[in-house]
């Protein structure tokens with residue numbers, strides 16, 4: 001893993017970081033330091049363990065210490081919005097931020113998860129949501145970020161399917177009101193009706209995530225059209241049971257590692273204003289996760 005001693009800290013080293021609780025298992029330091037190394041920047045990305053009671057002071061610290069930017073992870077993505085100066089319009093819709101940019105003491109919040117997924121979809125799978133029927137499995141935080149971002153990218157319709165149908169209805173209603181995108185909500189029990197018309201299917205639930213690798217969302221792959229793309233935002237394992245079954249059914253698939261790399265790339269681009277070295281970031285993630 002790249003470290004500061006291999007790059008050398010100077011009096012002008014630009015500091016970036018991530019706050020969360022817990023933070024020890026975050027993949028962002030390895031990914032972002034690999035990016036900074038590839039860019040040969042005099043910069044370092046540091047993990048900070050910040051509990052809920054220290055959040056306000058930690059954000060004050062970002063200002064006081066001139067930290068150029070931070071990522072924000074669980075459990076602070078919503079609460080932290082109270083302590084910053086401005087929120088990007090998409091992040092405002094999502095209702096959570098994962099990135100803060102410090103411009104001369106003014107803190108601006110962004111949510112890069114949705115754009116991370118969209119870039120993975122377009123750049124890795126070569127697909128765009130425009131004119132497509134997009135079916136999102138799940139209605140939690142990741143579904144919100146992806147749902148709003150894709151709804152702003154002119155899909156034909158978005159189906160939100162969730163175990164708890166009330167949450168699906170709430171999210172679908174919000175997306176339709178805020179973006180004008182046509183939405184449909186269903187419980188998992190009603191999902192099969194929408195599979196034959198689905199162009200892009202996205203699992204945003206943790207089903208299949210390590211260590212529960214045998215679980216998968218209740219999708220009958222044979223009902224999907226042969227042109228459908230099946231996406232999973234779970235990145236560990238690299239190929240979930242959900243994606244393996246889709247591949248076996250002859251469908252194109254998109255794993256979650258790309259979203260993880262591109263959400264980090266989008267944050268780095270906000271902070272530094274340069275194109276992020278996505279390949280170096282993916283390589284660092286693969287090494288850190290021990291996946292292939």
Ligand SMILES: NC(=O)c1ccc[n+]([C@@H]2O[C@H](COP(=O)([O-])OP(=O)(O)OC[C@H]3O[C@@H](n4cnc5c(N)ncnc54)[C@H](OP(=O)(O)O)[C@@H]3O)[C@@H](O)[C@H]2O)c1
Nearest residue numbers: 138139140141142143163164167204205206233256259260
């Ligand atoms: N690749 C990336 O960059 C990236 C980024 C963000 C998140 N993720 C991954 O996305 C997943 C979800 O994260 P999140 O922040 O959205 O979580 P969250 O806010 O807790 O939402 C979880 C969603 O999954 C559903 N769910 C949970 N357990 C389920 C089960 N056993 N059966 C059926 N549905 C279940 C929940 O349904 P109910 O409403 O019915 O409870 C809810 O809709 C995690 O695995 C996370 O690692 C990946």
